[in-house]
Amino acid sequence: MTTPTRSASLRWLTPNRFGLSVLLIAAFAIIPFAGSDYLLDAVLTPFLALALAALGLNLLTGYAGQVSLGSAAYLAVGAYAAYNFNLRLHGLPFLASLVAAGFVAAAVGIVFGLPSLRLRGFYLAVSTLAAQFFVQWTLTKFGWFSNNNPSGVIDAPPLAVAGLSFSGPVGRYVFSLTVVVVATLLAIRLLRSQVGRNFIALRDHEVAAKVIGVPLLRTKLLAFGVSSFLIGVAGVLWAFAYLRTVEPAGFNLDRSFEILFIIIIGGLASIRGAFLGAAFIVVFPLLLSRFGAALLDNVFDSGVLEMSQRIVIGALIIGLLIAEPRGLIALVDRVADKIRRRLFRPQPGPIRS
Amino acid sequence: MSLVATAGGDALIVARARERATEASRVARETSRATDAVRVADAGVPVLTLQGISLSFGGVTALDGIDLAVAKGEIRAIIGPNGAGKSSLLNVVSGLYRPDRGVVQLGSERFRHVPTARLAAVGVARTFQNLALFKGLPVLDNVVMGLVHRRRAGFVRQILSTPQARREEAEARAAAEEAITFLHLDAVKHQLAGGLPYGILKRVELARALVARPQLLLLDEPLAGVTLAEKRELAAHLRNARDAYGTTIVLIEHDIGVVMGLSDRIAVLDYGRKIADGTPDEVRSCQAVIDAYLGVAHEGETELVI
Ligand SMILES: Nc1ncnc2c1ncn2[C@@H]1O[C@H](COP(=O)(O)OP(=O)(O)OP(=O)(O)O)[C@@H](O)[C@H]1O
Ligand SMILES: [Mg+2]
Secondary structure, three states, rough: OOOOOOOOOHHHHHHHHHHHHHHHHHHHHHHHHHHHHHHHHHHHHHHHHHHHHHHHHHHHHHHHOOOOOOHHHHHHHHHHHHHHHHHOOOOOOHHHHHHHHHHHHHHHHHHHHHHHHHOOOHHHHHHHHHHHHHOOOOOOOOHHHHHOOOOOEEOOOOOOOOEEEEHHHHHHHHHHHHHHHHHHHHHHHHOOOOHHHHHHHHHHHHHHHHHHOOHHHHHHHHHHHHHHHHHHHHHHHHHHHHHHHEEEHHHHHHHHHHHHHHHHOOOOHHHHHHHHHHHHHHHHHHHHHHHHHHHHHHOOOHHHHHHHHHHHHHHHHHHHHHHOOOOHHHHHHHHHHHHHHHHHEEEEEEOOO | OOOOOOOHHHHHHHHHHHHHHHHHHHHHHHHHHHHHHHHHHHHOOOOEEEEEEEEEEOOOEEEEEEEEEEOOEEEEEEEEOOOOOOHHHHHOOOOOOOOEEEEEEOOOOOEEOOOOOEEEHHEEEEOOOOOOOOOOHHHHHHHHHHHHHOOOHHHHHHHHHHHHHHHHHHHHHHHHHHHHHHOOOOHHOOOEEEHHHHHHHHHHHHHHHOOOOOOOEEEOOOOOOOHHHHHHHHHHHHHHHHHHOEEEEEEOOOEHHHHHHHEOOOOOOOOOEEEEOHHHHHHHHHHHHHHHHHHHHHHHHOOOOO
């Protein structure tokens, strides 16, 4: 596959890995020092949490082909589970709470994934709404989950892991980044394994998958479990690293749709797509409101501004999906491919998947 | 559908056979009965036995009391006009359809309804009339999927990449590479199945079925829609597979020329009933078969090319 003349270290450094290394070095070593509190707190930390949630949903919807509208429910389960583990089990390290919260979300995800054994497509999507409404109702109705706060609001304690405090904007960003990087690496390993192939087989031809012996029940429930585990962990980040004060209403259907939009905009069945889509959804409104405020502040009031912002974003999304139904990632790949071809015209570049 | 002959010789033979159909078929039946006896004695328990399989969809009778026995190592063709029930028969054998009546016996296990999820484990692989590939996976991974039923390492082991998981992966890959080379698919093995031409995809699906070295291979029109040269090549591959691995093959095929050359025995279905079952020579000269195909020709076709 590779020419023997290339040294081992060079072989390791494919263009993909080179780009990824540069990104990771920048994210860990430069941004924490160079980034403003606003950038870290209002842009990057929510971006990371949403990207992880989108990655989770992408495993289920993009790869395994099971549509879900319950993502916000698993975010909420993760957030409230971590809050309660932290509150009620004294001495439990925070990382353990985080992982345990992921498992609780996975369990809830598996229960609400059971209808997928009978339903598919649109019908399955509607049935996953049950998770959405049930979880929100439970968290509002039973005070126990929010330590008897009358409106179900929880206040997350400051982040600290193994005696190290991550309570400032930099700390919360670095903590989120670490969790997201580890979770993403695990997801990549999963997708490259037989289980990942089973997910795609399930999505592309369920009957053929069954005939060759893919365990449908186990594979579907695994997809729901792993997906909601990741979304649950994202919920912990959302509640503990980003907002720090959350209420059940913050995890409503709008949030589920937001995560679904992220993977559709970024690109289904693509890990990079989940990150691109999350960046678009987080960053774009901020940019738009800045420009809007600067340009039209004295013409319109803020309500009109916000409304027109939504319209612009909606129009952009439609435009993008018409231009490239496979999402931003396909667009980026196409442009990168063109540039590479122009740069190395004699020998065409490798095909990216 | 039309009954197409690839060799001009068949046309003559069948035309002549029609004139003295009764006599010829009686002679042929007697000779084939003798060879049958030898084969059955050789093979012991048939790999596949169907007893009184009936199946209907609403008012449509797809299968009507079908009996069939396929011996080990045999290549058995199933032919018949469109809607005769050929695909339904394979769907019953693979458990995708549950017959209204009858029993399917695979090896020594008898089923009223074959459990599809266990099919691969019982040693049965199949292909579909309309391609059933995983478009989002590369060709190599599609073929690797053919061994999924042998995987034992769970997903935690796979993520952790334990020795067992790594060994299973390596074994599956090696077997898939072999099947890919066997079917001359090396040039496309890293391409996504979604973008490849039909003829190649037919071969990929065959590779996915062959990679598990099944006891019984069910092929629903594996040669449809490929060029004549490819057809000959694929037919040779099928025979090689049978000779190399002792695979028993049941295939549905419309091209009579290919069927005659390839199969040991042929079963003919018409309106869900089995109207003939015997060696190519015997079937060629069977009056009921000729009538069935003539009937088809009268309905739409100007010319019967047999
Ligand atoms: N799932 C189904 N639902 C309803 N009717 C069906 C179904 N499958 C098959 N049939 C009917 O059963 C009959 C036999 O169909 P089948 O597909 O087995 O024929 P075939 O011999 O494979 O034909 P072809 O050569 O066109 O593939 C047809 O009348 C068909 O319409
Ligand atoms: Mg058919």
